[in-house]
Amino acid sequence: MATMQEAIWQATLETVYMTIVSGLIAGVIGLLVGIVLAMTKPGGITEDRSFYSVLDKVVNLLRSIPFIILLAVISPLTSFLVGTTVGTTAALVPLIVGIFPFYARQIQIALQEVGPGVVEAAQSMGLSNQEIIFRVFLREGLADIIRVSTLTVISLIGLTTMAGAVGAGGLGNVAISIGYARFQNDVTFVCMIILLVMVFAVQFIGDRLSDHFTKF
Template structure:
């Protein structure tokens, strides 16, 4: 191993810290983005024309916010949103600071995916629930979220994998993590084993998310 990855072994402590930073950024930004994305996705579905709580103004505002944030390249978003990051966490550098742009970068994508997943729910079931006098909250939780759960989980897998990719981009500008190690150490110093091992660890994380996610989806679909 010393011959294959000498530079990785020489900075083993820093490399382990980079893995931790990537997991930290992915986990906490995924949690917050899941809440915001699910909220926005549900609101887009129920306030759209023909929705159970149709509201053209609310739908128009939410739709434009999601489209706007999705349209900004993440590397530019990192710079544009830095004043907000500074205001919220007191700094623009480090793991915690990276959470702000990561959340703003991924939750609009997830919201749109959730919206599409919920739109696949049988409209007839929704109309039947309305005819039976179910409240909007009952329809949201008992129909939309229950019937669309498997599809929501599938898009969640895709979102988390995309989020892992964004953490590497955030790392390249000083937030830490495997992206930081791969670019600012491995690439900049021509220590290719560091870049290669960073890529391997990222691929392992992606495959792990995919396998665990697929297993959960299969379990949900059985019930």
């Protein structure tokens, strides 16, 4: 029993590691791509229909690939970058590629919620595009950005379990390789409870932060 507790604890740490590291990297990439989408879309402050069309299609394409297929398709890239396709570090590559397009689209939608009147007022005051991004879009849309970030992290936790089922480690690996394969339903149940606690914790923190900045 002590050995199993240690395995579950190690798997929990691996899941947290995959979620945090891939979430931070994918978050930065997704935020940048989302901002570019919002800026270059038709009617955006730096409208570029051709560039937007290409980037929009790339994001849609990456979002359309089922994650389990993505794991296999980009395995050569994963092997090139980290030297292996197995383990928690190797899982970071497909996790990042799999989640950043989703986050980018959510960021674009969140930024589009900022009223056009606010943007026009900022432009009339002579603010540069960079100032509008930081002082208008990111500031006014902060509460929505937190909400979509919360949703993205929860989705990412789910992807880590899927990656774990194919050798990435974490709670998904323990639930499948031990709980399911060896008919130890209690192990599967414990892994599920831990994942639910993680999801509820992320949702609680996200809700509190978004409520705070909405009032602020």
